[in-house]
Amino acid sequence: MATIRDVAKLADVSVSTVSLALSNPARVSQKTLEKIRHAVAAVGFVADPLAQSLARGRSRMVGFVVGNVGNPFFGDIRRELENYALDHGHFVLVTDSSGKTEREKAMVEHLIGLKTAGLALAPSGHDQDYLDFIGGLNVPIVCFDQKVAGIERDFVGSDNHLAGAMLTEHLLQLGHRRIAIITGPSHMHTATERYRGFMDTMANAGVEVNPNFVVDGQFTRTSGYEAAMRLLVQPERPTAILGANNAVALSALQAMQELGFRCPDDISLAMIDNVQWSSVITPRITMVVQDTLALGGIIARRLMHRITNPQGAVEPPQDFVLTPKFVPGNSCRRI
Amino acid sequence: MATIRDVAKLADVSVSTVSLALSNPARVSQKTLEKIRHAVAAVGFVADPLAQSLARGRSRMVGFVVGNVGNPFFGDIRRELENYALDHGHFVLVTDSSGKTEREKAMVEHLIGLKTAGLALAPSGHDQDYLDFIGGLNVPIVCFDQKVAGIERDFVGSDNHLAGAMLTEHLLQLGHRRIAIITGPSHMHTATERYRGFMDTMANAGVEVNPNFVVDGQFTRTSGYEAAMRLLVQPERPTAILGANNAVALSALQAMQELGFRCPDDISLAMIDNVQWSSVITPRITMVVQDTLALGGIIARRLMHRITNPQGAVEPPQDFVLTPKFVPGNSCRRI
DNA sequence: GAGCCTTATCGAACCGGTTCGATTTAATCA
DNA sequence: TGATTAAATCGAACCGGTTCGATAAGGCTC
Numbered sequence: 001m002a003t004i005r006d007v008a009k010l011a012d013v014s015v016s017t018v019s020l021a022l023s024n025p026a027r028v029s030q031k032t033l034e035k036i037r038h039a040v041a042a043v044g045f046v047a048d049p050l051a052q053s054l055a056r057g058r059s060r061m062v063g064f065v066v067g068n069v070g071n072p073f074f075g076d077i078r079r080e081l082e083n084y085a086l087d088h089g090h091f092v093l094v095t096d097s098s099g100k101t102e103r104e105k106a107m108v109e110h111l112i113g114l115k116t117a118g119l120a121l122a123p124s125g126h127d128q129d130y131l132d133f134i135g136g137l138n139v140p141i142v143c144f145d146q147k148v149a150g151i152e153r154d155f156v157g158s159d160n161h162l163a164g165a166m167l168t169e170h171l172l173q174l175g176h177r178r179i180a181i182i183t184g185p186s187h188m189h190t191a192t193e194r195y196r197g198f199m200d201t202m203a204n205a206g207v208e209v210n211p212n213f214v215v216d217g218q219f220t221r222t223s224g225y226e227a228a229m230r231l232l233v234q235p236e237r238p239t240a241i242l243g244a245n246n247a248v249a250l251s252a253l254q255a256m257q258e259l260g261f262r263c264p265d266d267i268s269l270a271m272i273d274n275v276q277w278s279s280v281i282t283p284r285i286t287m288v289v290q291d292t293l294a295l296g297g298i299i300a301r302r303l304m305h306r307i308t309n310p311q312g313a314v315e316p317p318q319d320f321v322l323t324p325k326f327v328p329g330n331s332c333r334r335i
Numbered sequence: 336m337a338t339i340r341d342v343a344k345l346a347d348v349s350v351s352t353v354s355l356a357l358s359n360p361a362r363v364s365q366k367t368l369e370k371i372r373h374a375v376a377a378v379g380f381v382a383d384p385l386a387q388s389l390a391r392g393r394s395r396m397v398g399f400v401v402g403n404v405g406n407p408f409f410g411d412i413r414r415e416l417e418n419y420a421l422d423h424g425h426f427v428l429v430t431d432s433s434g435k436t437e438r439e440k441a442m443v444e445h446l447i448g449l450k451t452a453g454l455a456l457a458p459s460g461h462d463q464d465y466l467d468f469i470g471g472l473n474v475p476i477v478c479f480d481q482k483v484a485g486i487e488r489d490f491v492g493s494d495n496h497l498a499g500a501m502l503t504e505h506l507l508q509l510g511h512r513r514i515a516i517i518t519g520p521s522h523m524h525t526a527t528e529r530y531r532g533f534m535d536t537m538a539n540a541g542v543e544v545n546p547n548f549v550v551d552g553q554f555t556r557t558s559g560y561e562a563a564m565r566l567l568v569q570p571e572r573p574t575a576i577l578g579a580n581n582a583v584a585l586s587a588l589q590a591m592q593e594l595g596f597r598c599p600d601d602i603s604l605a606m607i608d609n610v611q612w613s614s615v616i617t618p619r620i621t622m623v624v625q626d627t628l629a630l631g632g633i634i635a636r637r638l639m640h641r642i643t644n645p646q647g648a649v650e651p652p653q654d655f656v657l658t659p660k661f662v663p664g665n666s667c668r669r670i
Numbered sequence: 671g672a673g674c675c676t677t678a679t680c681g682a683a684c685c686g687g688t689t690c691g692a693t694t695t696a697a698t699c700a
Numbered sequence: 701t702g703a704t705t706a707a708a709t710c711g712a713a714c715c716g717g718t719t720c721g722a723t724a725a726g727g728c729t730c
Contacts (some may be wrong), residue, residue, distance in 0.1 A: 076407035
């Protein structure tokens, strides 16, 4: 591998001039620039990114940290970020914490050690320890998905209260009154907001919510399945179920199928968030989806802005909240 | 951030002794080891991975390069690799090439520049240029998924010929004769093998294959949909369709639904590879799935073996081919 | 042509570790 | 006790770049 000294020797100039020529060609005379360009081509010089990062104290990489890269929601965002970052000369390192806060911390620390220029982070923690950890990081960070109280960073996400409200309103319009909800973990902002959207809409409509119709599905497949089962074996069953995310909603669909309930004939179903292959799932689930591409675009732009703009680093944190979209299916019937 | 020189100063020893103590404690006296340990704790020293990698010429990271990290198939493999690598003190850098060979090359080059200790690679290319590129890399590499002729590296994958044969045999057993196949790109080993498995099984059974029943779906959603449409509008329709991967098979299901064909009553469907939420897709598709966890385990073990074992680097390449598993659904009916 | 201001180039220190040959210290043996 | 050898420690060079103050060269004014 050719080094910068090989180039300097061949071009008969000093190492520092080569470095300067490469990073700021305008400040070097035409003549020497030519010589250096030739030498670079001749020895096939490519700067060692490691050495560069060490010397500069900053690399041209950004970290992408989420709990589940397999989730298409994060996949779309990742793709947007990658494209945008690549266009701006930055490389994206993807890490998956499997939703474990400890692992997330370790990964973030590793990325910081790599002197990444910035981080796009879907935070998984919420306690004081976690807040201190994130707060102590001295790197541009754009948080997304989960809004965590106490984190003073840019945030990009969707209006989850509205998402819950939209589906609830839809079900109410169709005549449903016995509406159940399978919620997510109470420490997650998305979960509580969606739940609040549901409760507020029900209250506004003057419809009482049966306490037995609010079950916790932890946003996971297994918990969602259990929660759905609890709903379905009650003597007085709901006429509609609102799944607060895709995992719990689809688990509910599975549970219905296994117990012999037909959707939407026996029970209606609606969910927040899209899922891959939703078009071939029968029935097509009525849902409210987030604009993942727009979210990804904003995250990418905001992060690169903070990284590349000199004054970008000191701008106060800002929240970007997008409006989710209603996508009708045929999983909800009028009663 | 504390450096090794701070530690040396506080412990009143030389920098080189600190370095030695940290990398090979046995070669340092008990007394100084104690001093150094105290100093490390006192200043909160953590070695800079960048500086280490630069000096050593090798980092404790491995690269994971695939065309689509969102694909659950790759997700399982990634998880296995991450767990195993982490247990062995290595960190996994995940990159996504979006299936573009040029981007893949750039990412591999970047990872090499980062002095990664090894690479787990799902190759996307196949031409001579690509072969030269991969062949020229001087790092332990374990390829998986696609077996590419001309790459002399470890390979881990499934028996795709058998996968195609199993489903074909199943359909034949059910009495089907007019069986169609939606294939993948002819330059992909998995696609040609699955296709060969189909053709060989048909030939062995003495059943002629209607040339119109072999359509190319490119392993993608859009192409698969078009291919399925071509099959379904023929005057003489197939009684069963074999999707060579999940994308083309599910696109075919969608096409059937849109044209009003019922599955399996009108047309049977079988596919290779699993898909998330397959349990809630109606009908449950009959499929042959790869043992992703086992694949991931082998990839991880093989790669780390080559990295950590002194003689591991020079062992000749080896192929690991796993047997896929038949998972019956209710998308194929007897005729 | 002397004086002054740019512009171009250079040398040396630095980023934060590792490595290896040299030197000092301690232990072993005759 | 002095010679021999092994163990412990050190200094300096190195990995491959960047940065900045200093120097040299060129251009301009008067």
